Each structure stands twice: as C-alpha cells, then as structure tokens.
C-alpha cells in the first residue's frame with residue numbers, strides 16, 4: 205500500500221463521479237471518511253470485460269475502501285506505469301503473456317492476478333479438465349469427475365471411426381479445442397449420431413453429454429471465497445429421443461445468460477447445491493494445481509443421482525459482474541492480498 209499517491213484513470217473517475225452523485229451507491233458510512241492508505245490495482249481488460257466487471261457499484265465500494273482501479277496503457281512499457289499493488293488482467297495473445305511474465309519476474313512485490321501459464325492451461329479444453337481428472341475426487345461428500353472425451357485435431361472424415369473405437373456414448377457435445385475468448389470458441393454443438401460429426405471443423409473436443417436435469421452450477425472462485433449460482437442448461441436427452449433424432453445441432457450459450465435459475469421452482473434433487481465440503485476441496489486443489497485465484501467451474505449433477513458430479517468447463521476471470529455481492533467479495537479479496545503481503549514481511 206502507498207500513501208496518498210496521485211493516481212486515477214479518466215474512465216474510472218467519470219464512473220465514480222457518476223456514482224458519487226447517486227444516492228443508490230451510498231454504502232456504509234458513505235464517502236465522507238478520507239482514506240489515508242491506497243491500494244492501486246492496474247488493469248488490462250478487454251472492453252467487454254471492463255463493461256461487465258468495472259461496474260459503478262464495484263468502483264464506488266472500492267474507492268470507499270481506498271482501492272483505485274487504474275487502466276494499463278498497452279502502448280507503454282508496463283514497468284513505467286504504476287506503481288501498482290495488484291495487476292488484474294484478461295487479454296489474449298502470446299505478446300501479452302510475455303509482457304506479464306516479464307513484469308512478474310521483475311516485480312515480485314506486485315500481486316499479479318494471475319500467472320499466464322496457469323491461464324494458458326485453461327485455454328485448451330483438454331488440459332483444462334486434466335487436473336480435475338487427476339484429482340479423482342471421491343469421498344463421503346460425493347464424487348467429482350469429468351465426462352469422457354476425445355480430442356480430434358484433423359481429418360473430420362475419421363471421426364466416426366475414432367468415436368466408435370473410443371467407445372464414447374452418444375449424444376456428444378462438440379466443443380472447439382481452443383478457448384481464446386472469441387465468440388467462435390463458444391460455438392458448441394450437440395451430435396445425435398456419429399456420422400454427422402464429419403460436418404464439424406477440428407480441432408475439437410467431443411465430450412459425452414451427461415443428463416443433468418437442465419440445471420448447471422457455476423462455482424465462482426475469488427481467492428479463498430466460493431460462491432455458487434444455479435443457471436439453466438440443456439434439457440436431458442432421453443433414449444427415445446436419441447433413437448429418433450440424427451444430425452448435429454448448434455446450441456446457444458444458454459448457461460452464460462445472466463438469467464439465474466436461483467429462484468426457479470425446481471425439483472429439489474436437481475436444485476440442491478453440491479455439498480460445501482466437496483466444493484471446498486475441489487476449489488482448494490484446483491487453486492493449488494492451476495496456480496490461479498480467479499476462475500469459475502461449471503458443474504453438473506448426473507440426473508437421478510444425489511452426489512455424482514461432473515466438471516464440464518473452467519473459465520479464467522469469468523463474468524464476476526453477474527455474481528451476487530461480487531463488489532464486496534472482490535474488494536475484500538484485493539485488500540486481503542495486500543494484508544497478507546505485509547504479514548509476511550519480517551518485523552524491522
């Protein structure tokens with residue numbers, strides 16, 4: 205933390221000025237208490253992410269707690285900017301990975317969220333789920349696995365053969381192998397027969413579809429905090445439907461929609477959240493193995509079971525703006541990073 209430095213960003217200033225004028229954002233003791241200490245968070249985010257994440261309710265609460273968000277200028281060397289206490293980033297490209305890695309090495313005193321190699325791990329739908337598969341998590345609280353899947357890198361004409369050889373069961377979810385933040389990397393299809401899969405463009409992952417009662421759990425991780433929300437998902441596919449239908453069907457980003465299923469009238473066996481101890485163990489292990497602090501896990505419960513879960517997707521720096529209370533959770537997390545840094549320092 206530093207004392208009363210002159211730091212601010214035009215965009216942030218404008219948003220904060222707006223919310224200072226609005227009673228709706230008056231939090232706790234309001235803004236009358238001057239902050240003597242400041243925590244400076246440099247951010248490099250896409251414009252889509254800036255809009256969804258840097259909402260006035262976050263900026264105002266942050267300012268109230270002495271946290272300042274400052275945009276990183278991508279045209280200037282990172283080390284010439286700041287000084288920052290924390291760097292928050294979600295940008296793609298190898299150039300950016302190099303910049304941030306070099307900065308991390310040079311500035312161990314800055315909490316860089318997060319290391320680029322951990323993030324890269326989530327940019328491939330095969331490596332993304334590897335840690336969950338390795339965990340082999342099954343204890344008295346339930347079982348967590350990943351659906352069986354097959355990676356196809358070339359020659360779509362070989363897919364029917366590859367699928368029958370591997371013994372994967374239909375229907376299959378076809379997902380682009382690489383997740384680079386583009387809309388295309390979220391274009392998914394459901395395949396009812398293996399021959400139609402030749403229509404798809406590799407590289408892709410073919411994953412067994414798991415019936416889960418059309419409800420998905422988004423498990424948001426922010427450091428040590430875990431927040432679970434329910435979202436609507438794809439309906440079950442019955443044996444009868446599978447026998448009647450053929451073809452490959454593109455489906456929309458149903459579970460990414462902001463509409464939450466938290467208040468929907470659902471069957472209790474479908475709606476019940478995964479057991480807390482299971483989530484805590486899963487989150488702790490993934491945090492450690494991936495070396496990441498900001499991510500979410502998409503989890504489904506196998507229909508007809510109480511405690512058999514599958515992780516189907518892990519996203520780096522997801523849409524926290526849709527997470528209830530995100531402004532409180534995030535600001536507390538940012539402060540905790542700096543507090544733990546000071547605790548670690550030897551007394552002088």
Ligand SMILES: Nc1ncnc2c1ncn2[C@@H]1O[C@H](COP(=O)(O)OP(=O)(O)OP(=O)(O)O)[C@@H](O)[C@H]1O
Nearest residue numbers: 351377390411412413414437438459460502516517
């Ligand atoms: N194996 C599966 N079994 C059942 N449903 C699935 C499976 N895989 C994906 N789905 C459904 O498809 C949706 C999108 O899949 P997935 O989460 O892998 O894609 P994504 O594009 O990475 O999503 P996000 O927007 O969360 O990044 C899931 O939220 C879920 O509704």
Ligand SMILES: O=P(O)(O)O[C@H]1[C@H](OP(=O)(O)O)[C@@H](OP(=O)(O)O)[C@@H](O)[C@@H](O)[C@@H]1OP(=O)(O)O
Nearest residue numbers: 252253256384385386460519520521522523524
């Ligand atoms: O757009 P939103 O704010 O909803 O956030 C989505 C986020 O998009 P953004 O990072 O461009 O914002 C996606 O990132 P990319 O894979 O495309 O990089 C992915 O993480 C989704 O899972 C997030 O939705 P959520 O899972 O939280 O519902």
Ligand SMILES: [Mg+2]
Nearest residue numbers: 459502517518
């Ligand atoms: Mg997902």
Ligand SMILES: [Mg+2]
Nearest residue numbers: 383517518519
């Ligand atoms: Mg995803």
